[in-house]
Amino acid sequence: MNAPLQDVSTLPIDAIDVSDATLYQQDAWRPYFARLRAEDPVHWSENDVFGGFWSVARFEDITAVDGNHEAFSSEPAITIGDYGDDLPVRQFIAMDPPIHDVQRAAVQGVVAPRNLADMEALIRQRVSDILDGLPVGESFNWVEKVSINLTTQMLATIFDFPFEDRHKLPYWSDMATSLPEIAGSDGDVDERTAALHECLAYFTELWHQRKNNPPDTMDLISLLATNPKTQEMVDDPLEYLGNLVLLIVGGNDTTRNSITGGVLALNQNPDEYAKLKADPSLIPSMVSEVIRWQTPLMHMRRIATRDVELGGKTIRKGDKVVMWYLSGNHDETAIERPNDFIIDRKNPRYHLSFGFGIHRCMGNRLGEMQLRILWEEILKRFSHVEVVGQPERVLSNFVRGYSSLPVVLHT
Numbered sequence: 001m002n003a004p005l006q007d008v009s010t011l012p013i014d015a016i017d018v019s020d021a022t023l024y025q026q027d028a029w030r031p032y033f034a035r036l037r038a039e040d041p042v043h044w045s046e047n048d049v050f051g052g053f054w055s056v057a058r059f060e061d062i063t064a065v066d067g068n069h070e071a072f073s074s075e076p077a078i079t080i081g082d083y084g085d086d087l088p089v090r091q092f093i094a095m096d097p098p099i100h101d102v103q104r105a106a107v108q109g110v111v112a113p114r115n116l117a118d119m120e121a122l123i124r125q126r127v128s129d130i131l132d133g134l135p136v137g138e139s140f141n142w143v144e145k146v147s148i149n150l151t152t153q154m155l156a157t158i159f160d161f162p163f164e165d166r167h168k169l170p171y172w173s174d175m176a177t178s179l180p181e182i183a184g185s186d187g188d189v190d191e192r193t194a195a196l197h198e199c200l201a202y203f204t205e206l207w208h209q210r211k212n213n214p215p216d217t218m219d220l221i222s223l224l225a226t227n228p229k230t231q232e233m234v235d236d237p238l239e240y241l242g243n244l245v246l247l248i249v250g251g252n253d254t255t256r257n258s259i260t261g262g263v264l265a266l267n268q269n270p271d272e273y274a275k276l277k278a279d280p281s282l283i284p285s286m287v288s289e290v291i292r293w294q295t296p297l298m299h300m301r302r303i304a305t306r307d308v309e310l311g312g313k314t315i316r317k318g319d320k321v322v323m324w325y326l327s328g329n330h331d332e333t334a335i336e337r338p339n340d341f342i343i344d345r346k347n348p349r350y351h352l353s354f355g356f357g358i359h360r361c362m363g364n365r366l367g368e369m370q371l372r373i374l375w376e377e378i379l380k381r382f383s384h385v386e387v388v389g390q391p392e393r394v395l396s397n398f399v400r401g402y403s404s405l406p407v408v409l410h411t
Contacts, residue, residue, distance in 0.1 A: 062324070063357075068357075072303070078093055080301055082181070107247065116366060136409045140407065143402050159221060204234060257399070273384075287368050288348035291371075
């Protein structure tokens with residue numbers, strides 16, 4: 001499936017398959033989606049890994065699918081591929097109402113406005129400690145030293161996870177979507193199974209330690225364990241593990257890769273970087289533009305519950321429908337100059353990176369706050385975060401991520 005990429009302009013439209021993870025590892029996806037948006041915005045593909053599926057490429061069509069959970073079900077998975085026969089987990093983002101609503105509501109409090117306000121000082125202290133420990137004037141990997149470090153510390157906070165073991169969290173996150181049949185990745189099924197069993201065992205022990213906590217204890221495990229509607233979830237290991245994976249990936253991959261993507265985008269657009277330095281009040285707008293430009297989770301999948309007309313095509317009951325947020329965020333009919341990185345857009349939060357409808361990202365404000373504080377502190381300390389080499393991108397059609405970005409800091 002991951003053969004050398006062809007020139008998309010020479011491909012028949014029917015031959016375009018945007019599930020090929022190589023497109024994203026090589027950052028070669030733009031002309032593929034441009035052709036789909038122009039010529040076939042609701043596009044049928046088939047391959048040996050994922051079977052047949054519809055790719056939805058335009059902003060308006062994506063919101064039509066994402067906003068209609070009755071016609072387009074999230075069950076049983078949100079990736080193009082299913083979650084693997086080794087561990088067929090269940091999670092609330094891959095459920096429909098009413099179960100989705102009950103489980104989401106149980107953990108929503110951890111990102112409620114009051115709790116976020118209480119977390120701001122802690123995030124700023126952690127950001128300051130990380131930045132003050134970085135080498136100046138010598139190359140290092142921004143992904144490892146900053147992006148992973150900061151998001152792992154925040155994950156440990158919202159789970160109240162033992163800080164000395166926090167390195168396990170990003171590993172479990174990476175393992176969750178690491179298989180070819182899930183997201184086109186190149187992970188090993190035995191390693192993934194072992195890692196997720198370790199994750200389940202660790203968190204099961206935490207659950208039993210916390211099941212008698214006061215119901216207003218604001219960590220994700222206590223919230224699930226003490227809520228009358230979710231307090232028995234631990235007895236269904238595949239559902240408990242599925243929701244752990246959801247919360248870990250949601251709290252890790254999205255922010256982590258936007259932290260890296262922001263540095264890369266500003267270096268690729270030096271006029272915008274200069275604009276930011278001249279006016280730090282643009283940071284919140286810049287953060288939203290980074291999240292649009294990066295689109296850290298590139299797609300979500302649905303299953304048609306009945307025959308549906310979309311974009312002039314008849315989608316049959318049972319068909320897979322893949323909403324490509326990455327393409328919607330670059331749709332010329334919805335966003336002005338979508339291929340340009342512009343930190344002072346008129347409506348910077350008008351994007352699809354958080355999804356749309358009942359499954360809209362629960363932790364979007366926490367992610368934005370981490371990015372805002374990080375850039376406030378960067379601008380206080382450094383004149384420039386300079387990218388000094390090419391980014392290394394992960395192999396996935398789901399997570400638009402980085403494994404390495406070499407940078408040098410200048411004061």
